[in-house]
Amino acid sequence: MQDNDKALSPPASVNPAQAIAQLELSPHADHMLALAATVAAICGGLYGYDTGIISGALILITREFQLPSNMQEIVAAAILAGAVVGALATGSLSEAIGRRRSVIVVTIVYMIGAVACALAPSVWSLVAARFFLGLAVGGSTQVVPMYISELAPSDRRGKLVTLFNVAIGIGILLANIVGFTLHEVWTWREMVAIAAIPAFIVFVSMFFLPQSPRWAAENIGLHGALESLRRVRNCHRTIHKEVNQIQEVAERTRDEDRGWRGLSQPWVRPALVAALGVAVFTQCGGLEMMIYYAPTFLSQAGFGASSALLASLGVAIVYCVMTLIGCLNVDRIGRRRLMLIMCPGSVLSLIGLGIVFAMHPAPGGFASWLVIAFLLLFIMFNAGGIQVVGWLLGAEMFPLSMRSQATSLHAATLWGSNLIVTGTALSLVHLLGLGGTMWFYAGVNVASFLFVLFFVPETAGSSLEDIEAALKEKRFRPEGERISILQNA
Incomplete structure (x- = not known):
C-alpha cells in the first residue's frame, strides 16, 4: 500500500477544493447507483439460490448417486464450508486489487463453480465443486456489501446495502419454486447450472461501475477518489464534504491501525x-434452521409431504416480503430500533410454536393451523428485523484501514454460525424434541434482544467516517433514542 500522505494528496499544483469545483459531474449518477444496487441484488440472489437449491436438488442427487444420509449432509454442507474460506480469503484480495476487481474475480468463480457442479461425474467431484462454488458465495458476501456501502451516500446506504438481503430472500424463493415445480422437468444439473447466467450478468456489469472511492483514495490517490465520486454523486458540495472526511480519517490513521493488526486495537x-455479535444472532436465532428444515419438522409433526413443501414455500415468500419491507424502512426507522421492535415478536412466536408442537397436533386440525401461523409469524418478525441488519452492520461499522479484513471476519462469522446451526438442528430436535427446540431458540432470541439493547449503537444517518470518528473518540455506544455517534459529527 502506498504511503498515506502520498496516496491522499493531489498533484502539487492542484488545490483540492479547486479540483473538486472543476469536476464534471456525471448526469447519470443515480443510474450508476441503481446499477450498483442491481449488482448487489443479483449477488444476493445468487447466494440465496445456490444455498437454497440443494433442498430440491438433493433428492435427485441422492437418487443418481445412491447417497447414504451422511453423504447427503456432506454434499449440502460443502458450500457452507467453502463460504467460510471464501469470506476470509476475499478480504485480502479486496484490499490488494480493490473491491470492484474482487467482485469480478468472484463472479468468475461463480460461473466456473456452477458449471463444475452441473458436470460433476461423481459425488466427490460434486462435493469439491460445491466447495469451490462456496468460495464465490462467501466471497460475495464479504466484498459486495462493503463495496456498496463505500459507494453509497450515507442517507441511502442502508437501503442500497440491504437490497443484498432482499435478494437473498428472492434467491431462496426462486430455489424453492424451482425445486417444487421443476423437479420432474429439470435434472439437478440444470437446476445448478442456471446460476451461471446471473453471475455472467454481474461480471459484465462490473466493467461499467467505478472503483470504491474509499479504496481509491487510499491506494490510488485523491484524483482516483474524485473520479469515482463524480460518477455517483450529483452535488459538488457533497463531494467536498465526503473528501474532507476521507482525508481527516486518513491523517489520523496509524500503521498499527491497519489490516488484521488493527482489529486488535x-x-x-x-x-x-x-x-460480530449481531452476525451470530442473525444465523443462530432459528431462521436458517426453518429455511433448511421446515419440511422435515412439519413432516415429523404429522404433515403430509405436499403440505410440508407448500409450507416451506410460504416460509420463503414471507422471508422475501419482510426483507423487502425492512430494506425500505431501515434508514428511516434505524438499524437498532428495527431489531428491538421485531425481536419480541420472534420470541413470542417461537414460544407459541413450541407449545403447539409439544401438544403433538393432529394433522388437519386447528392446532395444525396454529403451527403454520406461528411459523410464518416467526419468519415475519425475524426476517423483517435482525436479518435485514445482519449483513449491513458488517459493511458500515468498521474503519477503512481494516475494513477488508473486518468484513472478512464478519462474513466468516455469519457462515460459520450458519454451518453450526445446519449441522446441529436435527440433533437438537432429537435431544429436546420439536417443542423444546423451539423454546431453546426463543431463548436465543431473548439473548439477541438484550445484546442489541446493551451493545449495538444506531448507525443510521451517519457517514462511514462519522462512525469511525465515534469509535476513536469512544462515542460508539447506545445512548437514548439517538446514540452518541452523531454528537459532534
Whole structure:
C-alpha cells in the first residue's frame, strides 16, 4: 500500500477544493447507483439460490448417486464450508486489487463453480465443486456489501446495502419454486447450472461501475477518489464534504491501525463486538434452521409431504416480503430500533410454536393451523428485523484501514454460525424434541434482544467516517433514542 500522505494528496499544483469545483459531474449518477444496487441484488440472489437449491436438488442427487444420509449432509454442507474460506480469503484480495476487481474475480468463480457442479461425474467431484462454488458465495458476501456501502451516500446506504438481503430472500424463493415445480422437468444439473447466467450478468456489469472511492483514495490517490465520486454523486458540495472526511480519517490513521493488526486495537473492539455479535444472532436465532428444515419438522409433526413443501414455500415468500419491507424502512426507522421492535415478536412466536408442537397436533386440525401461523409469524418478525441488519452492520461499522479484513471476519462469522446451526438442528430436535427446540431458540432470541439493547449503537444517518470518528473518540455506544455517534459529527 502506498504511503498515506502520498496516496491522499493531489498533484502539487492542484488545490483540492479547486479540483473538486472543476469536476464534471456525471448526469447519470443515480443510474450508476441503481446499477450498483442491481449488482448487489443479483449477488444476493445468487447466494440465496445456490444455498437454497440443494433442498430440491438433493433428492435427485441422492437418487443418481445412491447417497447414504451422511453423504447427503456432506454434499449440502460443502458450500457452507467453502463460504467460510471464501469470506476470509476475499478480504485480502479486496484490499490488494480493490473491491470492484474482487467482485469480478468472484463472479468468475461463480460461473466456473456452477458449471463444475452441473458436470460433476461423481459425488466427490460434486462435493469439491460445491466447495469451490462456496468460495464465490462467501466471497460475495464479504466484498459486495462493503463495496456498496463505500459507494453509497450515507442517507441511502442502508437501503442500497440491504437490497443484498432482499435478494437473498428472492434467491431462496426462486430455489424453492424451482425445486417444487421443476423437479420432474429439470435434472439437478440444470437446476445448478442456471446460476451461471446471473453471475455472467454481474461480471459484465462490473466493467461499467467505478472503483470504491474509499479504496481509491487510499491506494490510488485523491484524483482516483474524485473520479469515482463524480460518477455517483450529483452535488459538488457533497463531494467536498465526503473528501474532507476521507482525508481527516486518513491523517489520523496509524500503521498499527491497519489490516488484521488493527482489529486488535482496543478502540475497534466495540464495533467488533456489535457487528460480530449481531452476525451470530442473525444465523443462530432459528431462521436458517426453518429455511433448511421446515419440511422435515412439519413432516415429523404429522404433515403430509405436499403440505410440508407448500409450507416451506410460504416460509420463503414471507422471508422475501419482510426483507423487502425492512430494506425500505431501515434508514428511516434505524438499524437498532428495527431489531428491538421485531425481536419480541420472534420470541413470542417461537414460544407459541413450541407449545403447539409439544401438544403433538393432529394433522388437519386447528392446532395444525396454529403451527403454520406461528411459523410464518416467526419468519415475519425475524426476517423483517435482525436479518435485514445482519449483513449491513458488517459493511458500515468498521474503519477503512481494516475494513477488508473486518468484513472478512464478519462474513466468516455469519457462515460459520450458519454451518453450526445446519449441522446441529436435527440433533437438537432429537435431544429436546420439536417443542423444546423451539423454546431453546426463543431463548436465543431473548439473548439477541438484550445484546442489541446493551451493545449495538444506531448507525443510521451517519457517514462511514462519522462512525469511525465515534469509535476513536469512544462515542460508539447506545445512548437514548439517538446514540452518541452523531454528537459532534
